[in-house]
Amino acid sequence: MMELKKGLVVRVDAKVCHVDLAGEVIHAAPRGLLFEKLEGIKNPVAVGDWVMVDARTDPASLMEVLPRKNTLSRVASSHDPREQVLVANSDQVLIIASVVKPRFSSNRTDRILAACEWNRIPAVLVLNKIDLDKKGILEDIRATYESVPVPIIETCATDGRGLDELQEALRDKVSVLYGPSGAGKSTTLNTIQPGLNLKVGKISSHWEQGRHTTTFSRLLQLDLGGWVVDTPGIRVFRLHGVKKGDLRGLFPEFRRYQSQCRYPDCTHDHEPDCAVLDALEAGELPQSRYGSYLEMLVEAAPDDFSFDDDEEDEEFGDEV
Ligand SMILES: Nc1nc2c(ncn2[C@@H]2O[C@H](COP(=O)(O)OP(=O)(O)OP(=O)(O)O)[C@@H](O)[C@H]2O)c(=O)[nH]1
Ligand SMILES: [Mg+2]
Ligand SMILES: [Zn+2]
Incomplete structure (x- = not known):
């Protein structure tokens, strides 16, 4: 039986994670298997993860990442579409x-x-x-x-x-x-x-x-x-896994107008009788928020795009 200890990841470097084991911070190297089942995610371990560590090796081995309650993720970079946690x-x-x-x-x-x-x-x-x-x-x-x-x-x-x-x-x-x-x-x-x-x-x-x-x-x-x-000041933050149709739900003040748009799936972009566009014109909604929305709408994946097919494909090697 292996003796595993539970710890909290407080910092992630290129090859080792700094793990807090009940107050003592040790270095632990994530074992190779963690990199094999990434399913479209760039990094297997992130700051804030609870992990199981085998502290008998030197450096210690990070064996398992425990289930997460949430993640704050973005698209890794403009050249790398994977999710970076x-x-x-x-x-x-x-x-x-x-x-x-x-x-x-x-x-x-x-x-x-x-x-x-x-x-x-x-x-x-x-x-x-x-x-x-x-x-x-x-x-x-x-x-x-x-x-x-x-x-x-x-x-x-x-x-x-x-x-x-x-x-x-x-x-x-x-x-x-x-x-x-x-x-x-x-x-x-x-x-x-x-x-x-x-x-x-x-x-x-x-x-x-x-x-x-x-x-x-x-x-x-x-x-x-x-x-x-x-955190380091991040230059660009692109949302990962969000489709065009998801985006309007992420602006709570637009959500309040949605039911008054002519089309229930109105993107508030070009549709006639759009309550959001009317509210903008009337000065009830701030232009800056709408400007951000439009920029993100252009970047977001189309509604018929399937992240699941990509990410659940075991051979993620041939990424599209
Ligand atoms: N006038 C003024 N200057 C501030 C205030 N807060 C921070 N600064 C100054 O802003 C500069 C940058 O502060 P940092 O704390 O290094 O900023 P940071 O957000 O940690 O930046 P990164 O680590 O580069 O991401 C320093 O020169 C601070 O003294 C403030 O409330 N008023
Ligand atoms: Mg700083
Ligand atoms: Zn609308």
Whole structure:
């Protein structure tokens, strides 16, 4: 009988996973078999996975990934259509965006919000750097996302405003901190828990962007209770496994109008008597959200596309 121990994956490197076994973090190499039955998924193990480890070998062997309650996934890259699991088993995603420096991107925000809807993971929008808001941008962002609705926490990681509220949101949960490079993810965590000592970057003054200071995802234990994943600022987030017809359901504010469209399967794109288009024209729905929707509609797979056939095919080698 093999002696297996249960642990939590806190970091994934190219060849080894860092696994927390009741407080002690060890390195474990995923055994080859885990890579054989991937069925269209790029990575067999992700941060947040519960795994069974055989600690008698050196390095230890990661034998099995236990069933997940959910995943936050995206399309691996523009050259690689496979599903890349970013985090497994999270309770919520905190989308951190700065009001300025870097500039707030509604497109990026809407993509991750749609992914959270798709994976049924609650999302909270954290608007950071409120100290730099001089032009009332914060107010516009707030109006847009209150209409979705998404809960919003406004923070300044450098002077601490709003961080009490953020800590209450984090307490006793497994949270993913997601947002562009430079938004202040690591700064926020350092302010909440200075012992974490996370590396913090400078904002390039020319591009007003971060410099991808955090380069890998890490699951960190919080003194206040709970865990949080500090992620690297991801540049592009494309939803995996979503068809065109699924997409309208991922925008809750559109969902409320759907029954008033002439066609029950209206894509709110070109159809006559579309209640969403009417609402946009009347200024009842924000244009930016609709713009994100249209962009994702173009990228999404056609409704008759079958991900299942591809992914359940044992010979996934001949990927289409
Ligand atoms: N003015 C102001 N600056 C902030 C605030 N929060 C963070 N910063 C600054 O923004 C810069 C980037 O912060 P980071 O915490 O490294 O950003 P990050 O989101 O972790 O970025 P990556 O690791 O590259 O993905 C640092 O220079 C911080 O000091 C804030 O609330 N106000
Ligand atoms: Mg960082
Ligand atoms: Zn419509």
